[in-house]
Amino acid sequence: MSNDFLIKNAKEIQVVIDNNAPEIEKLDQEIGDGDHIFNVQRGIKLVIELEPIIKHLSMSKALNQIAMKILSGIGGSSGALFGTLFMTMAKVSNIDNGVDYKKAINMFADGVEAVKQRGKADVGEKTMMDVLIPVANCLKQGVEKKKDLKDLMREAIEEAEKGMISTKDLLATKGRASFLGERSKGHIDPGARTSQLMIRTVCMSILNT
Amino acid sequence: MSNDFLIKNAKEIQVVIDNNAPEIEKLDQEIGDGDHIFNVQRGIKLVIELEPIIKHLSMSKALNQIAMKILSGIGGSSGALFGTLFMTMAKVSNIDNGVDYKKAINMFADGVEAVKQRGKADVGEKTMMDVLIPVANCLKQGVEKKKDLKDLMREAIEEAEKGMISTKDLLATKGRASFLGERSKGHIDPGARTSQLMIRTVCMSILNT
């Protein structure tokens, strides 16, 4: 994993998110406050604008810059959560001398664990954790079991999709949707949807190389 | 003219105004502030509620009670104008010993003159004066020319209608519609319309006796 990889993926994610913007907007209007899509779009734009700055930085510094940009540029739940993800990844030791896919997966899993601490939500509470945690687990196990990278990417894509869909029938107990009680049921969680789209995009880009 | 005549006509006017309420409401919405119909309906209701009180009063006292009720109960331009009309009629001398139709017409003409002073509007300014002044003139001349009462009533109805219609193409120079300038053209004045309807009702009731 390189800084170029980060920027390239951010750009691909931007296209995917933009293409799905109306749906994501609607999801947060139904069970949230309607700002999720704008938060995410603003964040991605800011990350992409970092390209000239982070191009020549070490991986840890680059990730930290991205984390700070996300944290300060997004706001809301997603700013804190995605910011924490990257901030934690930046802190993983020994990442400035090359990051192979095992290392990358560990970084991601550490990040997800920190996000879980930050938001205090676990699987089953109808948040982005319903995507992030199963994907992190699947990837970690895949590494342990020394699975083929491409197979693993395909599994992760499936896992993300399953997690995202699972939020539909869940009762929200964390985040803004929890205020709705029973009325939160029947809608996919917006943060789960954006997380799933981002994960799919990154996995696809690895599959295509 | 008797107090019974006043109340009976107020009741008939109520029916007529209620039947035409949507049209009158629309007229004041187009070139005014939309309250004219409510002002007029409130005023008529209050006058009719006076019945038990004014039944046994002299004509001058009865008219004065009506004037005060209109003045305090309506507000807006129409409260001041219709209030002035009745207040002036109440002050005409010698009305407590019977009012024949000549006297009644003089009372009305005096009232209209006072309304004209109060509002400082003359014929051609797109207000109720475009109905009241021509009708008062027609009635006064009819009395001078000793016209047949019923013929005179038919003439007054026509005169009122002509005056009301004339306001449509006029440029408003007095009242709220004047603020619209050229945009006031093409709409009948609401006060002219209610005045015309009231005059027609009273004249018809005389024709039918």
Next chain:
Amino acid sequence: MKKFLNSTDDFLKESLQGFGAAHQDIITCHYDPNFIIRSEATKKGKVAIISGGGSGHEPMHGGFVGYGMLDAACPGFVFSSPSPDQMIAASEKVEGGAGVLFIVKNYSGDIMNFQMASEMMTGASETVLTNDDVAVEDSSFTTGRRGVAATIVVEKIVGSLAESGGSLKECKSLGDKVNRNSGSMGVALSSCIVPAAGKPTFELGPDEMEFGVGIHGEPGRRRDKVQPAQEITNKLLEAIIEDLKLEKNDEILLFVNGMGGTPLTELYLLYDNAKKTLDNKNIKITRSLVGNYCTSLEMQGASITLTKLDQELKKHWDSPVHTAAMRWGL
């Protein structure tokens, strides 16, 4: 119609009752006839300042009754001028021996009803007529211009003079001066709904605005396509600046007024845009007011008022005021 009310007949009464109860430290409401007076009696020898007009413009005028501003306010029905008995009853309560000054917005109905009140009451009275709305062409052959948000500026400044001992004549003449020094113009993005009517007074297309609108949902100068805030602001300012013949280095009060349904953020944005334009023209904003002060029920829209200031006006603007809707220095 979606409003918080129980019946359109009781709307005004219940609202006044709530106002009276919520602000009993400052004002007292009287009913039948309706009027609002300060909870403290008028000082002997102080000119009593009384305003009034149709309801639906809250906090105007009841919200401005209190120390340093009005002695009484007479609310009519929604958008209908009050009736003479209200002004007469209020005058009797607040007259302090130095006469009554009526502050009246230039509408036929208001003028006639206040005039009848002055004729019917016994004590001395004078009237300041406000007609600051530059959207309407002025002319001595017509009713002339509407009185709108500058009425509040007149009430504040004249209220201060009365408090500091100004005579009836002095109050009248200062009021006229503030009115002459003020110009306003408004724009509506949506209509308002008179409770008794239950439906919007006018219909605006989804991309239309009413430019030069009055404060009763009366049509304005023209219907326009919605424009960026900076353009709207510039057009409003141009008309006012021309009318007041404002010049470089003139000092002004910039008053951005909401019509009731527009959030504060947008009013402050208009303030920002107006400031940019006035800064460019070197017109000095030395006093400011932003908020919903002279409203039209739930109408979305705003107006801008400029008042040319001098030492005297600034002094009376800054002096303490203690009312439900405007309070400072105390």
Next chain:
Amino acid sequence: MKKFLNSTDDFLKESLQGFGAAHQDIITCHYDPNFIIRSEATKKGKVAIISGGGSGHEPMHGGFVGYGMLDAACPGFVFSSPSPDQMIAASEKVEGGAGVLFIVKNYSGDIMNFQMASEMMTGASETVLTNDDVAVEDSSFTTGRRGVAATIVVEKIVGSLAESGGSLKECKSLGDKVNRNSGSMGVALSSCIVPAAGKPTFELGPDEMEFGVGIHGEPGRRRDKVQPAQEITNKLLEAIIEDLKLEKNDEILLFVNGMGGTPLTELYLLYDNAKKTLDNKNIKITRSLVGNYCTSLEMQGASITLTKLDQELKKHWDSPVHTAAMRWGL
């Protein structure tokens, strides 16, 4: 979408600029990161009170920065919590040596961002979390209840204590107490439009209302047919009274809050209706507040907040305050 703006990107910036310019006697706005502080520096030894949250609730919180209330406010994007850098920068400016108290509404986004700020900054800080919205069921397994209009009551009362020398611990504990003593519930008659979205967050039928609505256009407890104001009021009061376990002779603050698009007349009518019901129950209204304080953009609607009062709370409620949106005793 009809709003006074030039571009949705510049909306917040221009609005803040206008706010800063219109109230430069009281506050100063800083940009990138955005925060609003008093124009006078914090007294040495005074606890600094900082609040913040998404924009779109004006005058909350910027309108409450000033003597006797907040030292700083951090506005996020519309309906998005501010980010940690804003709170950190504001803290650095207003810290007076006695620590920082954050007043945070109970939303995941706000909590996480304020938490990260406290972790990242150097000085001592405490947080008061407001969660007064009784429309939401409380539970330790969930996010719990929303923080809504009572946040302003907390800010006023804690602001007063801080001004009079209360320690960080005392301020935190008084804030928690005010929050515990407060309950709120709201109802929406129309939706609001997030500028970036350009269309209503939700659709309400012409005869529908959203009962128990939040302050971001989030759906509430249920969708109901519109009801007479007295019935709506009674339902809101019932839920709050039950939650606070209010009893005969309890003293309360009755706070009728507008959501932004509802005119004052209707808010006072709700006050009147609430007073009737509370009078009947012998619950004593000894303090009142009516107006648009905690809004949701241009939403039509209102909320009622009750705060159970004792001597301490009354003293701090009455003490002088001098901010853009709340001013008395000074």
